[in-house]
Amino acid sequence: MRFVDRFLAFINENQLFKVEQSILLAVSGGKDSVLMTDLFAEAQLTFAIAHCNFQLRGGDSDKDEAFVKQLAEKLSVPFYSVRFNTEEYAAAEQVSIQMAARDLRYQWLESIRHREDHDYIAVAHHQTDSVETVLLNMLRGTGVAGLVGILPKRGVVVRPLLAYSAQEVRDEVARRQLIFCEDISNSSTKYKRNKIRLDVLPHLRELNEDLETTFAQNSRRLQLVNQLISNLVSEFRDTYFKKQGDGRFRIDLKAVKALDPLDLWMHELFHPYGFSESVLGDLVSSWDDGTGKHFLSPLYEILVDRDHLILGPIGEKQQQEIDVGSFPCQFWWYNERYAIRVAEKTDVEVGQFCVMVDFDQVEMPLTVRSWHEGDRFQPLGMRGKKKISDLLIEQKVPRIKKLEIPILVDARGLVVAVWPWRIGDDFKITTKTKKVIIFEKIKHG
Template structure:
């Protein structure tokens, strides 16, 4: 140990040789244990540079010093949410100074969080979360870094558990914050806030306290300051016991996930973007409510009584989440992601030879009819009025099915071929002057067919 380091230790902890030795051994032990933790559970953090989110609070400051002490290569990123006036600016200045002291790159952004909250009609906490993670992701993509490291710890995990429990959740909501995802690593999850604070005090570290964290108007703060202390008071090793319980829950969740994946392989039949699920096979599962939750929970459904009722509902009934919908069609449930329908029409001018949207098409003048199939239509070009349009079907649309006499409503044609509601909504029509030329991929209109008197044959092909 050199003199400078000895002086720094004595400056922090006094001149007692016994006290100094205990503190040094404590610091060295924590850092050595953290090093081992990184090597065992987060070896990827040694493979390249990563982004470390630092608010300036206790947790992220300790994480910063531990990562620095472990010789990891990282840059610091700080979000100024512009919510606490001079205090927010003080946090920014503090983290900037910390980055300079450790010779680390520093990135900062200032958000108008209140404006974002009002514009997007979300809570203040959700606004801050969305803003920071969007910025982190963009910064990482710009710099070519694949990992964000955050300072979530064991107490955060307990709070999240209680929040999810209070709102209603399944086993996934009780297993806690994951240590690793594809882009985020949380190496402090095994440590409690008490451990982090003890380390910071032993090292005489400075950090910033956000006084708004003391306000109990927010659910997380109320749990942190009013509920968690009572739980820890009930049993001195409550947090340790809780971590062990979550460990078992994660193992149980893994077993259940393997089983559910096997069920999905049997029941979920994908047809392009739609998943088709046999109701009769679903009904064999017991308990059906539990299986429905396990199978469909990831798609955002919350009204489970409505989902259960869908099994015996009339055809055409549906249940929606924010991202997906579940539709009853005959003996099946149809699951698909909700897409925003623009109602747009796509024009095809006479000189156009290719169309890229909403689907790929080619239009070519040919001498004769050769290859045929559902994705090819031959028409008499002189019967068309340009521009042609590609659009979704509308109520009242009709056409003259090729090879048949008389007209038929498009909706009746759909019914005859037993097309489900989702497929109807996805169906494109090729139209000339609002007359249906082709129910694309299904049936052409007899009025535009090629005859013996046709002088110019237009071949229209859908590209697979």
């Protein structure tokens, strides 16, 4: 069978799309996506080309973009491109560079697909990519779904190169004498996927030279198992997850306790909401201890309420503000207790407390409040202003926790301190300081 015939057979067998539909190809310029483009052209399918420049490799990233644009012009097909500040996005969202690139890529591709009226998005994953994904998921810890590997079709995203292994792709690219861009980062083992590709897979092939075929067969079987589990879980949710007027779910705890095997059921029911295995384990071990316990994922919470579990998104935190009219002052701030007091400089040591400022440089009254968009201040020892949002990113504060950081502001609106990391340079203690303001957290117990 010709290479392109196998390509078309895979598309037909997996019902990826109809030959008359328009497909948006995600083309990086590497050999995989260049071969996919060549196959679409040979099969005379309707397609356009989209390229993401993540600006991670300097001039090489720009050369890749120019190469893909020339490829689209050569084939006389529509071309779309975009440039991302990937590193900035990764820092803001507190995710890895790889995850940032993936998120940016798929969001943009979908926007182009919808805007330009294409039917599907095609990406150039092959069988070996799927093997690597399964091994990565096993190392991270996963449910059955993670062992299925990369699916040929998920929503509007299709992967027609899953018909071939990486070696078959390399051989065909060489046979066709296709020109492509080589990403030198693919040879670096600092990334887990590359380490599996370069160091692990060669040893596994010594045990099974048809590694991709075996994994593909296992994937098909596990896909059926996963479908069975998914159907059972959906049936349970339809029966016992009762949606309330506030959007939260009220779940019959007795019905959950009766599930067997319980660990598997708990994972399948609640992992989609971001709950880790350890948190779910804590829930199971303590749900008989009484009402009121909370269990959190990054975005959701489970509350034990007598004979039910209450599942819902973590409430959107509101900006808080507390006026400090006199000293000493104690107050609760997002489940933590704080105190602000005044002391003689001679009674304390400089640096004894993380937030300690010159009393005479502060214009009263003081306010403790949440971070506001656009907040800036001059941190101690720095020249110029700094965005508090940048400081929170540097300190790896999750987005959902940003409003929980107490910020001390004086009557002029000047930021005196961002607890517990920085004080404003204007309020530093000097040899002339007589009294100090101390802002501290009160330890529980």
